[in-house]
Amino acid sequence: MHLFLYGPPGTGKSTIGKLIAHNLKLPFIDLDDVIETNAGIAIHQIIETQGESKFRDLETAALKNLANGKESVVALGGGALLREENRTHAETQGKVILLMAERETLQERLSADAIKRPLLVGDLDSKLASLLEERRAHYDSFPLKLFVDGKTAEQNAQQAQTLFGRHHLTAMGEYDVIVDTVERAPNSLNVDLIVTDENVANLHLEKIRQVIERKLPSIVIPAGEEHKNLATVSRLWASFLENGLDRKSTVIALGGGMVTDVAGFAASTYMRGVDWIAVPTTLLAMVDASLGGKTGFDLPEGKNLIGSFHPPKLVLADPSLLLTLNDRELRSGMAEVVKHGIIADPELFALCSNDLNWIKNNLEQIVKRAMAVKIQIIEADPYEKGIRATLNLGHTVGHAVELISGYKLSHGEAIAIGLVAEAKYAERIGIADQGVTDEISRVLSKLGLPVEIPKDMPREEILRTMRVDKKKNAKSIRFALPVEIDRVELVDVEDVEDVLED
Numbered sequence: 001m002h003l004f005l006y007g008p009p010g011t012g013k014s015t016i017g018k019l020i021a022h023n024l025k026l027p028f029i030d031l032d033d034v035i036e037t038n039a040g041i042a043i044h045q046i047i048e049t050q051g052e053s054k055f056r057d058l059e060t061a062a063l064k065n066l067a068n069g070k071e072s073v074v075a076l077g078g079g080a081l082l083r084e085e086n087r088t089h090a091e092t093q094g095k096v097i098l099l100m101a102e103r104e105t106l107q108e109r110l111s112a113d114a115i116k117r118p119l120l121v122g123d124l125d126s127k128l129a130s131l132l133e134e135r136r137a138h139y140d141s142f143p144l145k146l147f148v149d150g151k152t153a154e155q156n157a158q159q160a161q162t163l164f165g166r167h168h169l170t171a172m173g174e175y176d177v178i179v180d181t182v183e184r185a186p187n188s189l190n191v192d193l194i195v196t197d198e199n200v201a202n203l204h205l206e207k208i209r210q211v212i213e214r215k216l217p218s219i220v221i222p223a224g225e226e227h228k229n230l231a232t233v234s235r236l237w238a239s240f241l242e243n244g245l246d247r248k249s250t251v252i253a254l255g256g257g258m259v260t261d262v263a264g265f266a267a268s269t270y271m272r273g274v275d276w277i278a279v280p281t282t283l284l285a286m287v288d289a290s291l292g293g294k295t296g297f298d299l300p301e302g303k304n305l306i307g308s309f310h311p312p313k314l315v316l317a318d319p320s321l322l323l324t325l326n327d328r329e330l331r332s333g334m335a336e337v338v339k340h341g342i343i344a345d346p347e348l349f350a351l352c353s354n355d356l357n358w359i360k361n362n363l364e365q366i367v368k369r370a371m372a373v374k375i376q377i378i379e380a381d382p383y384e385k386g387i388r389a390t391l392n393l394g395h396t397v398g399h400a401v402e403l404i405s406g407y408k409l410s411h412g413e414a415i416a417i418g419l420v421a422e423a424k425y426a427e428r429i430g431i432a433d434q435g436v437t438d439e440i441s442r443v444l445s446k447l448g449l450p451v452e453i454p455k456d457m458p459r460e461e462i463l464r465t466m467r468v469d470k471k472k473n474a475k476s477i478r479f480a481l482p483v484e485i486d487r488v489e490l491v492d493v494e495d496v497e498d499v500l501e502d
């Protein structure tokens, strides 16, 4: 699957493309350079001596030739996909992002090197204006667009990666995160066994098996948090042995956060650690649990008390797998998405203010943006020495409420309640902008999530539970509190009672 950058001349396709290639550790190809190398002369000479049509033929040939090569980031000439045949080719061989900029920006950039742009030689301003006008409908028709004005090349590269759904993580282990259909999974997937739960097995196991094209053995564990325990881990270890897995083996964890946590942990400890691949199937697992390398299981005394850092070798997130989730599970995942919006992506937060039906129709966009927020944070602080703790937004109150409800509230429902309770507190003590709580509360309510601590839940019990929460330190509890949408601060709170005052 190639990653193509397309768009008018001057949008920075080569500069941005090189950065993306560097970040993803992929080769970079400038298609115009390939054409010039093949022809042995510069493009403007090809056009001058043989005409534009001949140049387009060479472009088509160069594009088709890419099919034989290794996955690459490819910068295309500004008219390379005008031919329908070329466009179909690019869209089946990979993904295309259209870069776009204001005409003034393009003019400024192009005036420096007009000689290399044969179609713009002469009166640059009017030629550019008519080229943009001629191609307007064509450029408009590409679904993935990135407007590059007012941003650095690095920022544009990051945003293009989010749109492509492609990241290469290096802060803890080294692995790719790919948002794409499982059918388009890298064909080098070399795996020995699939771990999944009974629900996911019924819905998606066969499809995954078909894609990997092998009669892979699978272990189907019972679904539900109550099975995220040592008994399940022991069962996985035993099955790994029975299936002859050795230190070079790779396991796929196909499922929600329960499956990725427990299978990841079993992989981290079996023979001192074997490789694993996460194929998350819940929204929560895609945007949260599969990222960051935390694996583990629960003890009767509490959740996630045993665990390890053991990142997967690949995270493959296929948003179409989420279409079988029931509304409650989807909503639950949306609470984490809203949280990510509050922490670092106001546009994502705005998208969350649509209703659940809109969300269902736009899951790919939601997943890509929400994953990008978490990735940026865990790459900056993989072992939670500082900024990673901002991901606990809503979780200090949320965890307590979840536990006291006896897990009647789902994780996401509890987090929604926690987000609002903590925002109220932040506003009360003057950290948060006035109105932030209302904003958060409105978005969560529209998604159908609860925003109030249940009336019959004793406040004393919530406080007691928060105090024994594992995020406490000696004197105070560290809260991640919202300041505004796009900004969260870590605050040590000594008088925890104040948090729940109304």
Ligand SMILES: NC(=O)c1ccc[n+]([C@@H]2O[C@H](COP(=O)([O-])OP(=O)(O)OC[C@H]3O[C@@H](n4cnc5c(N)ncnc54)[C@H](O)[C@@H]3O)[C@@H](O)[C@H]2O)c1
Pocket: 197, 198, 199, 200, 203, 223, 224, 225, 228, 255, 256, 257, 258, 259, 261, 281, 282, 283, 284, 285, 288, 289, 290, 291, 292, 293, 294, 295, 303, 304, 321, 322, 323, 324, 325, 326, 329, 332, 411
């Ligand atoms: N490791 C981390 O960093 C991290 C972060 C957040 C949460 N977690 C963990 O994640 C777990 C919660 O994750 P979860 O909500 O995904 O739970 P889950 O794995 O229990 O899945 C929830 C339910 O959805 C079902 N399901 C999964 N995929 C489905 C699909 N595509 N269609 C229909 N049903 C499907 C499951 O069978 C299950 O019944 C908790 O154990 C939590 O501790 C871990």
